[in-house]
Every structure is written in structure tokens, then in C-alpha cells.
Amino acid sequence: MSTTKKFTYINRKAPYGSVYALESLEVVLIGAAFEQEVQLVFVDDGVYQLTKGQETDGIGMKNFSKTYAALGDYDVNQIYVCEQSLADRGLTLDDLQALTYEDEDDDWAEKSSMNLVNREQLSDLISDADVLLNF
């Protein structure tokens, strides 16, 4: 009865200029309840969604960047960030939140969810997905 599908979410846009980033995050959190395999990809301006030290008081929006740190609790621990997109924006992995999860099968050891990928690995991720959602 139960079939697990690989859900891959591609996040392409900056966090606050449009509603895409927040909508994507909410769908991911809701979808996590169905215990499917979930992968998040951050590419193009989407890499800004994970930057540290976001401050939204000036634009009157909720700072939802803190919520990404809860993804590990939802068993969403496969986060892929496009290397080239970071480099194009003068960013490195150190500018992003270090998202982690606790591995239930390894005495709850804290492990990193973050993976840096190149264009080739990205296209493999996309072709391996059963369900692809673009935001």
C-alpha cells in the first residue's frame, strides 16, 4: 500500500520579493507529514533563502528564515545548494545557515543536512525525482 516517492522542491527565488519561498517552505512542512522522501534544492537567487542574519523589520514581513532550522525535526535532511549560484553572488556555504538533523539510527547524532552540488549533480537530482515542484 505505502509507496514512497522522491519529492524534489526547487527553490529559485529570493525570500521576500515574492511569496514563492514561504509557500515552498509551507508545502514542504505540510508534505513532510506524509513521510515521503524529500529533497530541497536551492538554486539561482533561491540561495538567499538560507542566508544567515536575515532582518525583516524594515519590510514588515515575518522573518521565516528561522523556520528552516526546524526542517531536521520534520525529517527533511537532504538540502542541496548550487555551488555556481553561490559563487555568482559572492557567497559561500559559510554565509548560509548550517542546517542539521539528528540521526535516529545513529543514537541521535547531530549531522549536517547541507550539500553543495555542481550543475551536473543538480541535473542528476532533477532526473531522479518522482515529483518535481518548482518555486
Place this chain on the structure above:
Amino acid sequence: MALEVNGKSYEVDEEGYLANLNEWDADVAAALAASDDAELTESHWEVINFLREYYEEYQIAPAVRVLTKAIGKRLGKDKGNSKYLYELFPYGPAKQACKYAGLPKPTGCV
């Protein structure tokens, strides 16, 4: 809709969730519980306080599966199971406890 507590009026949505989470305090929590004919004990407060802290840190109310796991880790295995949490919050631990904690209805609540 509005909820009256100690002569002050608080806005709530059609399901009774507090509109502004900054207005929440212990008296409001008790009044929200009273509107469901529930009374808050020390055990309820453990869960409610946990939810407030979780929201403060992550800006979301956790889904019930996440809540159960986290409570187990924080308060011990005898409390981190759905039986215990459903006994405390028979309308659904995440939904009902979040309501008394003054939080929005949890994301992923289906």
C-alpha cells in the same frame, strides 16, 4: 470574534485561536481552555510552555509527529507518546495545545 478575560477583549478567529500571539498570557490560556470546558494542569503547562519556546525559536508551531518526538526528548519517553498527549489534549495535541498557547494552528495540521 472576541474572548473576554479580566475585562479585556481579545480577538480570536472562528476556531477560537488567538489573533495576536503577543497578547497571550497565563490567564488568556486558562480562558481559552475554559471555552473548551478544559482545565489546565501542570502537565498541560509543560506542553504549552514547550510550544511557546518552539515557536519563539522556529517561528512555527510543530506538527504533531514533531511535537511528540520533541516532548519525548525533553520530558521523557513516558510523555513522548500520542497516548499521553491525547489524554491531555483530546481534541488533538498539536491543535488544542497550540490554541491554549496562543499560537496559530500548526502548519501541517491535516
